[in-house]
Amino acid sequence: EDQVTQSPEALRLQEGESSSLNCSYTVSGLRGLFWYRQDPGKGPEFLFTLYSAGEEKEKERLKATLTKKESFLHITAPKPEDSATYLCAVQPIYSGNTPLVFGKGTRLSVIA
Amino acid sequence: DGGITQSPKYLFRKEGQNVTLSCEQNLNHDAMYWYRQDPGQGLRLIYYSQIVNDFQKGDIAEGYSVSREKKESFPLTVTSAQKNPTAFYLCASSLLGGAASQDTQYFGPGTRLTVL
Numbered sequence: 001e002d003q004v005t006q007s008p009e010a011l012r013l014q015e016g017e018s019s020s021l022n023c024s025y026t027v028s029g030l031r032g033l034f035w036y037r038q039d040p041g042k043g044p045e046f047l048f049t050l051y052s053a054g055e056e057k058e059k060e061r062l063k064a065t066l067t068k069k070e071s072f073l074h075i076t077a078p079k080p081e082d083s084a085t086y087l088c089a090v091q092p093i094y095s096g097n098t099p100l101v102f103g104k105g106t107r108l109s110v111i112a
Numbered sequence: 113d114g115g116i117t118q119s120p121k122y123l124f125r126k127e128g129q130n131v132t133l134s135c136e137q138n139l140n141h142d143a144m145y146w147y148r149q150d151p152g153q154g155l156r157l158i159y160y161s162q163i164v165n166d167f168q169k170g171d172i173a174e175g176y177s178v179s180r181e182k183k184e185s186f187p188l189t190v191t192s193a194q195k196n197p198t199a200f201y202l203c204a205s206s207l208l209g210g211a212a213s214q215d216t217q218y219f220g221p222g223t224r225l226t227v228l
Contacts, residue, residue, distance in 0.1 A: 004154075031215065032215055032216075034216065034217075036219075041200075041222070041224070042221055042222065043116075043118075043202055043219035043220050043221045043222045044155075044202070044219045045219075046216055046217075046218060046219075049215075049216055087154070087155070089155075091215055099145060099157045099160050099170060100155075100157075100217060102147075102154040102155040102156075103154055104152065104153060104154040105154060
């Protein structure tokens with residue numbers, strides 16, 4: 001069964017304190033791994049897609065990396081506006097546009 | 113502006129009533145999806161559709177129904193058979209193509225349904 005586990009469930013950081021969020025996955029074959037940001041009461045906002053081990057993508061203070069079994073979302077010198085829930089999802093390789101399998105998310109709080 | 117709209121933002125339902133949540137997209141996406149989100153839980157797939165007049169059940173389809181009469185629209189009906197419908201409902205859409213890069217799902221703003 002395809003599965004996604006995110007850790008930690010919640011993370012509290014001081015402004016400027018860098019850290020990483022983890023997404024471990026189990027799929028028979030990976031078509032893509034997706035990171036989203038979700039603010040309270042809003043729909044998820046797309047951040048990154050990663051397709052193969054060793055791939056990295058960056059956007060402002062965020063950097064996503066991918067290995068064969070997990071992905072990391074590194075947050076460098078976070079600011080309070082980075083506070084949100086970060087969701088990880090995988091798409092199995094069976095065929096195109098199979099639905100995504102989501103983790104439960106990591107709730108990040110950045111304190112000024 | 114291209115995007116996905118969901119309405120209403122908040123919806124209240126009495127027990128025993130059916131309610132319909134609207135989802136419209138103007139991104140010319142082929143595939144559309146409905147997810148349910150409960151506090152502390154990940155997104156769970158209710159139904160999805162890859163083409164007009166066709167749709168598939170997701171992991172938690174019981175008590176829900178959908179239609180896809182137009183490419184742009186994918187309404188979700190929460191029926192009285194759904195025993196615990198209070199949740200945040202999210203609609204998403206994506207292209208349907210051979211390249212993995214086209215599979216990114218984009219989400220609407222969500223509808224919060226509360227059963228009174």
